[in-house]
Amino acid sequence: MLLHVLHETAYDYVPPVRTAQHMAHLKPATTATQRLLSHRLTITPLPARCSEWVDVYGNTRNFFSLQFSHAALRVQAESLVATSARAEPAASLPWEEAVDRMRYHRASRYDPAAEFAFASPYVPRDDAFAAYAQPSFAAGRPLLEAARELMQRIHADFEYETTATDVNTPALQALALRKGVCQDLAHVMLGCLRSLGLPGRYVSGYLLTEPPPGQPRLVGSDASHAWASVYLPAGEGAGEWLDFDPTNDRLAGEDYVTLAVGRDYSDVSPMRGVIHGGANHTLRVAVTVTPAGDDDMTSAAPSMTE
Incomplete structure (x- = not known):
């Protein structure tokens, strides 16, 4: 199954945040039953620094920092993933x-x-x-x-x-x-x-x-x-x-997309961070996973910020 994933996260802050650092697990994994074909990470406003690495469990992490005042943060992760069903084992040990x-x-x-x-x-x-x-x-x-x-x-x-x-x-x-x-x-x-x-x-x-x-x-x-x-x-x-x-x-099954694996939620939360300022905030998260069409990110692209 070819799936198009769109994960959108929106924060609005009052008063504005002075500086912030965030870590995200938003890039789907490549496994025995799943292949990541393309991925694009868009962050607004443009962060001062953004880096990507693989953790001890094989998950991709993105770290980004915003060293300036901002009243809103938008993070959009768009991926194209090919999935397949795993055959259930015929037997297992006691x-x-x-x-x-x-x-x-x-x-x-x-x-x-x-x-x-x-x-x-x-x-x-x-x-x-x-x-x-x-x-x-x-x-x-x-x-x-x-x-x-x-x-x-x-x-x-x-x-x-x-x-x-x-x-x-x-x-x-x-x-x-x-x-x-x-x-x-x-x-x-x-x-x-x-x-x-x-x-x-x-x-x-x-x-x-x-x-x-x-x-x-x-x-x-x-x-x-x-x-x-x-x-x-x-x-x-x-x-x-x-x-x-x-x-x-x-x-x-093949209608599932794996993002990351860990010991518990603390290892793989989609986004977390530390902010200075922004005493009050609202958070909106929207996720859509649909069968991919011919116009859905058909060419592989590296993780990036805009």
Whole structure:
């Protein structure tokens, strides 16, 4: 599937901001099931400095600074992405064996996925998560089967409520409330996995805004979305990551666009920064993901600012 992504962020400040520094994760990743064909980043007003680099998780970060007074900031990220569906594994190891693979054993091969089994700023390891997850993780149950049921239970048990939480709500609080948005549901699923000793990654991205005829519109399709990725160790060699979306109770498919992966939201927030001045501000974010036409950024272009 060829998808055109337009992500627009607008800030208005009163009084004007004197200086500002921002970091953005707005450039889609290239993965086994996704290829970035073109990308353009437009920032208004033109920043004094803008740089791009790849972080430890392979995500592209853009840093920019505005060393002058400004009453508004507009950031537009436009991308063309080719996606494909991932084939679901036919089988997986029992979840207890997967946990054992992540433990340190002398002279054993190190698996980089093991670091995602530890706590992170937004997602602690806690007995409350383990207790919630346990009904899905019966002894000897294949990890893929257990993770799918955990996703289904979170989807059924939690109410999608935009006013119940904010970006700083702890995952344990969302678990207790049984309410939240996609970020919260992803964090809860990660907390459950990690509290059992299993690796889980946070994924930020987008959904196709309007589904094909006859298919339901997915929750979160008009904004940035988030879901969880579960690591499935292989019998021999490297394992694979499989993406589960508890908000919509399904595996991520070709109608999903991955922006970045990390331990939790704090690693991959679309935009964050530090400003001086601008005591009051309004924020507007608009995301549109549509099937690409012949006139949509057909030639690859590097990341740029205007």
